[in-house]
Each structure stands twice: as C-alpha cells, then as structure tokens.
Amino acid sequence: MFCRVVRQPSLAILVRNVASIASQEPAGPSVKSKIPGPTSMALKQKMDPLHQTTSVRLYVDYEKSFGNYMVDADGNTFLDIYTQISSLPLGYNHPDLVNAARNPEFITSLVSRPALGSFPRQDFPEGLAKALTSIAPKGLKAVQTMLCGTSANENAIKQAFIWYMTKRRGGNPPDEAALASCMLQKQPGTPKLSVLGFQGAFHGRSLCMLSVTRSKAIHKVDIPAFDWPIAKFPRYKYPLSSNQAYNDAQDKECLQDVQEKIDEWKRKDQDVAVIIVEPIQAEGGDNYGSPAFFQKLQKIAADNGICFIVDEVQTGGGATGDIWAHSHWGLSSPPDMVTFSKKLITGGYFYKEDFRVKEAYRIYNTWVGDPTKLFLLQKVIEVIRRDGLIEKTRSVGEVFQKELTRLQSVHSSKLSQARGLGTFAAVDFPTAAERDKLVEKAIALGLHCGGCG
C-alpha cells in the first residue's frame, strides 16, 4: 500500500522570506473548531441543492489567506503545504500578483476575452516569450496554450496522432480518401491508433485521458474507454543506494513490458502512436522512475517511431528543484512534447518542431487558453527568478528529505519508503486507513496535507 502524506510545500513554503507577505501572513496554524467547522457545514448545506458538494472539504476565506496560510470560513488557519491541489505557485494573495492584477491590460483581457487562436491580443507574442518561451524545457521552443491539464494532454496526443498519420502519408496533408472516410469514422481517415500509458498513471479525466489513467477505480468506473495498452511502471525500494539490483530489475521488467505491449498492439493493427508518462506518478502514489529508465523509454519510443510525451502537469513549476522534473534525467535530446498546467497557471504543451501541425484549425478551440493566466504566469516567473525560489526549493528540499528519513527511522514500524525530489516528497504507511488517520490528525492540528496512491 503506497501512501503519501506530505507533498509539495513547493515554492509556496519559501515565500515566507518575502517581507511584504510576512507582514500579512499568520504567525502559525490555529484550529478553533472541528473540521469542517459549523460555517463550512452550513455553506455546504446551502450549496447542496445547487451543485454537488460531495468532494467539498472546506469553504475558504481567501481574502484572509496569505502566503503559506489558508484561512477557512470558520476562522481556522492552516499551514497549506499542499497549495490547493499543487496548483498555487506562490501561495495565497502574493503581493506581486495582486499588484499585477490591478493593471488595466489585466482587466481588459478579463472582460474582453479573446478567442486566442484567431484574434489574439497584440501583446500575446511578447507574453508567450516572457512567460513560456523563457522557461521552455531545454531543446524545445514552440508551445501551444490550453485551458487545463486535461486539455493540454488531449491536444498533445491529437497533435501526435496528426504527426503519425502525416508520416504514414509520406509527409503529405490528408488526402480526399482520408477526409471523406473520417466523416464516416472509417479508415484511413479515422485511424485505429493507440496511446501507451502506465499502471498507476494519472493524466486527467476526459474519456481519452481516462483510457491511460490507472490511479484509482472511482475515477474510471462506469466510463467507456479506448482499448489502449498499459505497461508496468517501476516500483522501487528505498533507500535507492541499498536496493540497486532490485530497482534495476524493475526498470528492465517494465521496459520489456513496454516493448511487448507495443508489439502486441501492432499485431492488433492498433499501432502505438504515443507513449505518455509522468516523471513522478503523483496521484498514483508518488512513484518514481530512474533517469536510466526514462532514457531507455525515450529510446524505445524513438526506435518504434512513437511520440514521447512527458506529462508535467503535476511536476512542472519548480517543486522538484527545477522548473521541469524531466531535466533531472539527463536526456541527450528533449522529449517530443512536454505538457503542463496547475502551478504554471495556464495549461499547454511544448513540442519539437517536427510535430508542428501545418494545417489551420486542427489544434483549435474557442479559447485555446486565457491571456489573464499568461499575464499571471509572467509575474510568477519574474518572482521565481528575482527571489531565487528554485534554488531555495533545492536547499529546503534537502533539509526536508533528511528530516523525513530521520522521522522514518524513529517510527520504523509505521513509516517506510521515504523519497522525494526537491520539496516533492512522500512516505508510505502500512495501510490506507493509517494514512488517512494521520492526514486527518494533521489537518485537525492545522497542517493541510494530502494522501495519494
């Protein structure tokens, strides 16, 4: 049973050093009521006839939340090391973001929202360069903005399918046969291609993305899916240094499974066109792959003419000690595509020039993103650079993981498998029930964290 209790204090935990936040930030956690408190309970009851409330945990007083601290509707103050759902890059009400949001161009972009794909703002090229090109993964340049992680992954996959079929046509655009048959959903226009994912993966909740998601049954049950292959993902023993033989064998077994699945789906005439993988399976239990695993996986993709997509929706943004978790792998060439969202505020993906779609309106929708999110991201990147937050994440991460390992040795009957990268860290409990008990206790004491796996 993999259980995660602590993850991604991330950049947020570090901005305590910024004076302007420190002045408004609560001095520490303070819990006055049962969780959820009476005000949250009353709001839930009020909302229930209007909107599902089954997954609502707390109503938050965002006006009173600052820096690392989230204040709920009952006045309880939590140290939020989970940063919503890994989705706030600089904590609550960061003063630089609040100032930026008062700018007139911010307000205009909000109330006069462009259909970005056709009528972008005239400052959009500059915004792209400042916010996204400036943090592009090494070796990548072109980017496509989207609204969220799921739409980033879906569209990256669509772009890969288009690339795959264009290759099959010798570089030519869709011909008459393809255009006519796709309206009947017959081959060649509607191909029988597949995407290979991994056991334990989470890539989103649309029907396409659920077809390669294998983290929890409750996300998948009752929903039809594409018949796409799922390969084994390494499950290492920690500490890595004393389990090398076991872990190497894990890599080998999983990579062999990948090649077998590719061959099997080829025999079924459903070529694997895409391999999609997370650097750390977060939702699935904080499962890591070694640099060697990912290097070899990339090679398998290349050898089989498959697009290699790294899903950094949860890992991108700095928590691992780099903006991109895959930069720890030492790849000799970049992944074909890298998707992002959450902490990077706008969704989207970077892609290699070979994967560019030549025809208009194939990767398209009404909004294709949101310029207000791009403005926010520009400011976030500026603050990360100015305040050296990536470097701080590395040094805090080091301390944090040392302490987690120490804690594990003190409670060795309960805790195992302490692991992490930067401030992205986890430790296992013997059962889900024991994990949930700790999470509940932590929240009752004012530490907002989460379980996974």
Added chain:
Amino acid sequence: MFCRVVRQPSLAILVRNVASIASQEPAGPSVKSKIPGPTSMALKQKMDPLHQTTSVRLYVDYEKSFGNYMVDADGNTFLDIYTQISSLPLGYNHPDLVNAARNPEFITSLVSRPALGSFPRQDFPEGLAKALTSIAPKGLKAVQTMLCGTSANENAIKQAFIWYMTKRRGGNPPDEAALASCMLQKQPGTPKLSVLGFQGAFHGRSLCMLSVTRSKAIHKVDIPAFDWPIAKFPRYKYPLSSNQAYNDAQDKECLQDVQEKIDEWKRKDQDVAVIIVEPIQAEGGDNYGSPAFFQKLQKIAADNGICFIVDEVQTGGGATGDIWAHSHWGLSSPPDMVTFSKKLITGGYFYKEDFRVKEAYRIYNTWVGDPTKLFLLQKVIEVIRRDGLIEKTRSVGEVFQKELTRLQSVHSSKLSQARGLGTFAAVDFPTAAERDKLVEKAIALGLHCGGCG
C-alpha cells in the same frame, strides 16, 4: 451547400444604447489597410516560431475596442457582429464589467485560484445562485461548473454514463466486480456504452466529443474515435410556412433514423446511454430542428431509457431571444441536462436531480471552473436584466430577419434559405467560394462576420 454569412450580433449589438459605452464606442467601421494589415503580419511572423499561427486572422488592440467595435493592431475598426466566436456576451470593455473586475474579491479569486471542487470560496454558493441558478432552464436547478464547452459536454456525458450504469445496478453504487474490472478496462466496470449524435453536429474537439461531431472533416481527420452512432438531422426548406409537408417528412425520416440507430447499437451490445443535440447546428451550417422534432426526440430518449442532453454551448446566452434556445420548443418536461459555455463565460451544465452523482470525486478535476468567470457572469446577468437585453434581442431580431428576407428576394439568384431565431440568423450561398468571397469583402469593409457549414 449551406453557407452562413451573418450570425449572432446577439446582445452585443444592442448595448449601443448604453450611454457609457456609446461615448467610447467608435462612430462606425473604418478600414485603412489590407486585412490582415502590416502590423498583424509582423506580429504573426514574430509569433510563428513560438506558437502556431495558422488560424490567426488578426491581432487585436483590445484596449481600443469598445461596445460592438473591435479595433485591430493596424488601427482598423470593425463592427463585430460575430462577437469573437460567439463568446462575448456584452461586447468589448463593457463599463459594468470593467468596474466589477476592479473589485478586491475579483482580484483575490484571480491570484488565489481555488480548487473549486474541494476548497470553494465562501461566496461560491451565493455566486452560483446569482449567476447560474437565476437563469436555470425551467424545471432544472442543480448545476455543475466547468472550464469550457468541451469539458461541459464531456462531464455531462460522464454523469449520464454513471446514471445509466447505476440504473443497471438497481440504484447501487459500483460493486467490487465493477471497481476491479475497470482497472483492467473490462466489463462490467468499463462498459461498452455509446452516445448518439447527429450529422452536421459540433460538440467540441476532445476525442470523446469528436466522436459525435460531424461538421467538418479537418476537425476529425487522423484522430481515433469511439464507434458511436450518428443519426440524420433535419435539413428544412425555407420559408417554413410554404414547405410544411417536406419539412414534416424530414422530421419523420430523422426520428426514424434515431430509433433505428438505437436498435442497431443495442444489437451490437453498445447501448446508447446518451443522445446529445444542439438546438441549432451552428458550426454545421445553422441547421434547425422544429419544436415537434425535439419533442419527439425527447420522447424517444425517455422511452428507451436514454439521457437527453441539449448542447447550448453556442445557443445559450440570449441571442435566440431567450437565454436558452430550447425554451422555444415547449417541452412538457425539461431536458435531462443542458450544457453551456461561450457567452455564459463559465462552462458547465444543468441536470435533473435523478442524474445527480452520489459518490465523491467522480465528476471532478483540479479547477472545475473558475470563480472569476462566475463573478463576471453575475454582472452580465445583472446588465441583461437591467437593460432588457433579451427583449431587445427579440425586437432587433425581428427587424433583422425581415431585412435578411428582403435582401434574399432582391438577390434571389445568390441568396436562399434565410432563417433565424432572434439575432441568430443565416442565409445560404450557392457555393462555399461565393460565401467566402462575401465574408472577405465584408471584413474589408469593416464588418466582422463569419461563414459556417
């Protein structure tokens, strides 16, 4: 060949009456350069290495755009009767929205974005009531917010699948067999259900939604799809009053096709769980169904135990002379679900209480919408009511359609099939080339409109 040249001046065209806009709104269109002009061309060249530009038509100077007028980066002024892509409810820089966006809670919700499904703002229940419950389709109350039209449709369909399978289990939640088998993507956990769409339909561009989209080949080609049924959609002759027998026969033929497809997919063991339909197939060529067609379609859905979803992503918001186009049908009970986005700023869907999902985290994602969009929508609804914009849309629509019919009779060799509802209107050209020529000419004269079909 169905061709649309004019659509949805919508509410935007009406706010000219609001004095505060009129003062800033340009006096009329004025085009100084070729379209696209040199500044737009230069920006495109600058952006091309960073982001696809194939579908970019113009770069817009949103700071100078007011009311019904869009000003581009070259200083050309267009009367925008297309309101971006039917996605601006009150035109450009509406003063009430600009003022609202300066409010502190607006800024907080922007820079401290909640994971709405778990940690909503404490004013979220009230915001839902003001913005969405207040405009709920007659007979519906519960709503689910989402980010865009595609995610609204995908999640409505997921919710319908869950309802269908829960019904099959006699009202019970997923059992062990379902939970275990869905992780292997086998039955019963991963069912072989289908969604019935219509020829000419457009419901979005994810793999799921493309499987029931049949508007244009370029959207679908090279992308794998679910094997789901597509039924015929009426293609009426206009004016309706002199073509009743033909049009009634269209309804009959299409409804018969729906029942045949349901039976066929039942025999294939891929039960149709959902019928999804647009009130007006906008992208597909402004094709209408009669009230009788939709009444009978709803009955077929009910008789076969199928969820009936009306996709109002393009029609919702007021352009048809009502917030909801389906309210023109005189249904005796509401649709099971109604989806929306675009002019309603936030995506989402209303659903009947029977379709509520009981278990947590099944209809869920990190953001499940965006509170800033809900704040904006609150203000939009306020302005629509205060300024009587729905009523104005009706009266302007009447004039507009009379004039369109008159224009058609003057140019009867070129124009045919004038049709519309409110300010949502279209007329056909003999060929796509002739349509495109007119659209191009209109834009060169400063009238921003679009083609479809």
